[in-house]
Amino acid sequence: MNTFNPSANSVLLCAVFVVLVKLSACHTVYEFSDVKHFHYDRDVRDPLGVFNWPLTFSRNCNGRSQSPVNIETRRLSFDKRASCPRMMYNISVVQGTLLNNGHSAEFRFNPGNLAATNLPHRPGFYIAHDLHVHYGGLFENSFLDIENQISPGSEHTVNGRRYDGELHVVFYNSRYRGVDEAKHHADGIVVLAYFIHKQSDGVAFGNTMQFSNFFEYNIPQIVNINSSIITALNLDMFRRQPCEFYTYIGSTTTPECNEVVRWVIFREPLLVSQTAWSVLQLMEFNGDFDIRYGNFRNLQPLNGRVVESNFVPNF
Numbered sequence: 330m331n332t333f334n335p336s337a338n339s340v341l342l343c344a345v346f347v348v349l350v351k352l353s354a355c356h357t358v359y360e361f362s363d364v365k366h367f368h369y370d371r372d373v374r375d376p377l378g379v380f381n382w383p384l385t386f387s388r389n390c391n392g393r394s395q396s397p398v399n400i401e402t403r404r405l406s407f408d409k410r411a412s413c414p415r416m417m418y419n420i421s422v423v424q425g426t427l428l429n430n431g432h433s434a435e436f437r438f439n440p441g442n443l444a445a446t447n448l449p450h451r452p453g454f455y456i457a458h459d460l461h462v463h464y465g466g467l468f469e470n471s472f473l474d475i476e477n478q479i480s481p482g483s484e485h486t487v488n489g490r491r492y493d494g495e496l497h498v499v500f501y502n503s504r505y506r507g508v509d510e511a512k513h514h515a516d517g518i519v520v521l522a523y524f525i526h527k528q529s530d531g532v533a534f535g536n537t538m539q540f541s542n543f544f545e546y547n548i549p550q551i552v553n554i555n556s557s558i559i560t561a562l563n564l565d566m567f568r569r570q571p572c573e574f575y576t577y578i579g580s581t582t583t584p585e586c587n588e589v590v591r592w593v594i595f596r597e598p599l600l601v602s603q604t605a606w607s608v609l610q611l612m613e614f615n616g617d618f619d620i621r622y623g624n625f626r627n628l629q630p631l632n633g634r635v636v637e638s639n640f641v642p643n644f
Contacts, residue, residue, distance in 0.1 A: 429612055500518070
């Protein structure tokens with residue numbers, strides 16, 4: 330068995346992973362919610378748009394512990410006890426289903442492919458459910474130059490800076506049968522989040538190359554809504570990431586906006602080539618949701634919550 334955190338390898342018992350496989354194999358769950366027709370239009374008159382989610386879909390979306398948030402580094406609480414999350418897997422190249430769910434490109438892990446432990450404020454083991462991407466829309470009048478005019482679209486921001494995109498790896502507590510059950514429990518969900526930084530095609534290498542190749546090869550095959558393919562994901566693209574992260578308690582960033590998520594947001598972004606990033610704009614989406622808006626939720630107030638870090642930032 331392989332285990333890794335962003336800075337060191339760890340050895341864990343195979344017997345634990347076998348138990349997780351059995352738990353994970355019981356149910357297949359579709360995302361966080363059966364709500365499928367929301368979108369990200371910023372028009373306050375749009376009942377399906379992001380500002381009306383509390384009225385149209387769930388009052389949770391107007392709760393006091395919502396996500397995403399702006400991370401202000403000068404207000405971070407340093408937790409020297411926080412250690413690196415450990416991901417557990419049998420092989421580094423895992424099989425799964427990549428689909429266009431109408432709002433994002435989503436990779437669903439096959440049962441038992443990936444699990445995590447040593448998570449901040451979340452004891453026990455968490456099973457990987459899916460990986461999906463958030464990104465920006467098109468700048469006004471940029472439809473003839475898509476490659477160079479995609480706006481930043483990370484959900485979280487750092488000191489007001491919005492990155493090109495944000496990758497979420499969603500895990501649910503192994504105590505529960507799947508995401509659908511876990512979303513109703515305070516300890517139900519952990520999301521490992523990675524900012525995405527777009528760079529010139531000519532300097533793609535290492536984990537950038539793996540990430541870029543995954544996008545370039547697979548996304549054109551799921552352009553149509555509800556289309557899907559069986560494909561492989563190389564987990565090595567996470568292995569090289571430094572283990573410096575922010576963490577706080579928040580919510581899912583799509584309806585029903587359940588406030589059950591422990592967020593772990595890594596400081597250093599994943600790198601992706603400009604060409605690979607532009608293929609996301611080929612995808613079709615549900616209803617009025619289109620490439621003008623991207624698929625990131627607006628920032629939510631902290632309301633007194635504390636954002637912690639396992640490092641002391643340079644101001």
